[in-house]
Amino acid sequence: MSRRRLGWAAAGAGLALGSCRAAPSTLDPRSPEARRLASAWWQMFALGAAVYAVVAGLIVWTLVRRRAGHRDGGADRERLFVVAGGVAAPVAVLAVVAFITVDTTADVGAASPGPALAVEVVGHTWWWEVRYPAGGRAGEPAVVTANELRIPVGRPVQLTLSSADVLHSFWVPELAGKVDLIPGATTTLRFSAERPGTYQGACAEFCGIQHANMRFLVVAEEPGGFDRWRARQGGPAAAPTSELEARGQAAFMGAPCAGCHTVRGTPATATLGPDLSDFGTRRTLGAGLLPNTAANLARWIVDAPELKPGVLMPPIALSPAEVDAIVAYLEALG
Secondary structure: OOOHHHHHHHHHHHHHHHOOOOOOOOOOOHHHHHHHHHHHHHHHHHHHHHHHHHHHHHHHHHHHHHHHHOOOOOOOHHHHHHHHHHHHHHHHHHHHHHHHHHHHHHHOOOOOOOOOOEEEEEEEEEEEEEHHHHHHHHHHHEEEEEEEEEEOOOOOEEEEEEOOOOOOEEOOOOOOEEEEEEEEOOOOEEEEOOOOEEEEEEEEOOOOOOOOOOOEEEEEEEEHHHHHHHHHOOOOOOOOOOOHHHHHHHHHHOOHHHHHHHOOOOOOEOOOOOOOOOHHOEEEEEEEEEEEEOOHHHHHOOOOOHHEEEEEOOOOOOOOHHHHHHHHHHHHHO
């Protein structure tokens, strides 16, 4: 099968994966910030519906009068319609929309009560780097992961957003509005999840051939569970516990993998690709392209461009035994 056909097959598999889940919606808010945005949407929808009803009513009224032989009242009535319908009504509608927009922006931008969890998110082509700086409460350790943002329920999260290459846009419809990631600059986004769950996010700004496959997950969990996860990620990655995993680690370090990725506590310290220290706990691979299974990971390692055309990870010449060992090693990390 050609590379193009395999690429389309992978895209179709990713679409099928997404179709198994309910599509995220701004009208299903799970945070105070998203609820405020949804409220603004409903207000504007109601305003638009009212305008539509008035305009449609005037059209029907005009047609009925003309069929009944009534005259329109001459130039004075025409001028009245122009001034009222073409000037006064649009100004009034736009004034209401401006008030809703400014009020919503100020409300969403207001700081949530309580100390915020600081997280840095960097957009790459086409994946997301997620960094938790050291410090914060109780000397929290620094953590680096990819394509999954873990947050505690009920605690405000302060994201610092930037791009390593082109313009991207961070969007989690159920939790927050869209914010651009701009090369050479930083933007911020603040929100707090109200309940545990896994929320889908995506890049909302066209950024190249794999824009549609630049997705991520926000995993909101109880504070205790989040604290335990972060504490585990603060130290070296899990060491091999079997002969197969040990052979996989050796193969990984000897292959080009170690020249692009980091695995904490090992000689692999490169930063060109995602940090793999907690890879085994991630739900997807390829930034949401496919479920994180051993079979999909083996295909990805051998020839990632076949699955995601344009991705920077090159095909790697490995024996089937080496591939199986590396898969076992990576799936055990985390």
